[in-house]
């Protein structure tokens with residue numbers, strides 16, 4: 089569905105040198121990205137500020153011409169075949185709108201139907217699905233400029249999908265949304281992804297979006313791919329482990345060792361102990377602990393995606 093080979097984009101910028109001189113410098117925003125994304129995949133495309141995410145998305149959607157390499161989306165070359173590509177892709181850029189500011193939301197949808205020449209039945213089917221899943225009915229008649237950010241984002245998602253695209257590109261779709269709107273958008277995208285109808289490529293700084301939605305994580309830094317795989321693979325690469333946190337009724341016996349774990353914390357006053365699970369299952373670790381000391385409460389804590397991604401960025 090999406091294929092890039094050694095995709096590159098250089099920007100020429102002028103930087104100040106002294107009072108009057110300006111020097112030309114080349115910024116390699118994307119420095120050789122090779123990716124294959126299959127139909128129906130949900131891919132998180134993340135990286136620190138300035139890593140080259142938006143520039144990649146712009147090349148995939150035909151907004152920017154690459155400086156080098158190859159790119160193909162839905163079997164088309166994005167820039168020369170941009171008009172044809174527009175029928176196969178949907179784009180949601182959190183900071184920009186594709187809706188008509190002064191028109192009621194539903195009129196924007198009708199205009200888009202005419203622009204994309206979508207058959208009425210198809211349009212209605214998508215609209216029905218979006219209205220139901222994104223709870224649009226309360227504000228379909230409201231002019232776009234009066235919508236809250238969360239309502240507008242739900243409108244943007246609908247607008248991007250009404251022509252039945254095969255690929256949906258999302259750039260920061262939950263930026264600035266409150267927790268309830270974030271949940272609504274994430275649930276909608278999860279259901280869309282699960283249906284397998286649409287391939288999703290998502291950039292975000294909110295890693296909870298990625299955790300909730302994406303099996304595959306592509307991390308880019310300085311224009312290059314530094315990780316391409318599952319979140320679990322990233323945890324494995326950095327040795328992240330699950331932890332067992334237990335509140336004990338009495339202190340741990342002197343010299344106690346729980347096989348397959350490392351004791352990483354003891355809070356003496358509350359008899360709270362934390363073990364990193366080095367390979368043993370949570371069940372086996374709990375059984376070993378219960379056999380040694382009475383437990384009041386316990387929880388198993390998954391490794392934190394923010395921690396592991398921060399380690400990758402720092403590396």
Ligand SMILES: Nc1ncnc2c1ncn2[C@@H]1O[C@H](COP(=O)(O)OP(=O)(O)OP(=O)(O)O)[C@@H](O)[C@H]1O
Pocket residue numbers: 099100101115116117135136137138139140141142143144
């Ligand atoms: N039009 C442009 N002209 C010159 N340089 C640009 C242009 N657009 C982007 N850049 C530079 O290219 C690099 C990559 O920018 P890009 O916007 O792709 O990063 P990003 O990963 O999307 O960052 P962020 O998370 O901050 O949005 C940055 O160094 C940026 O300054």
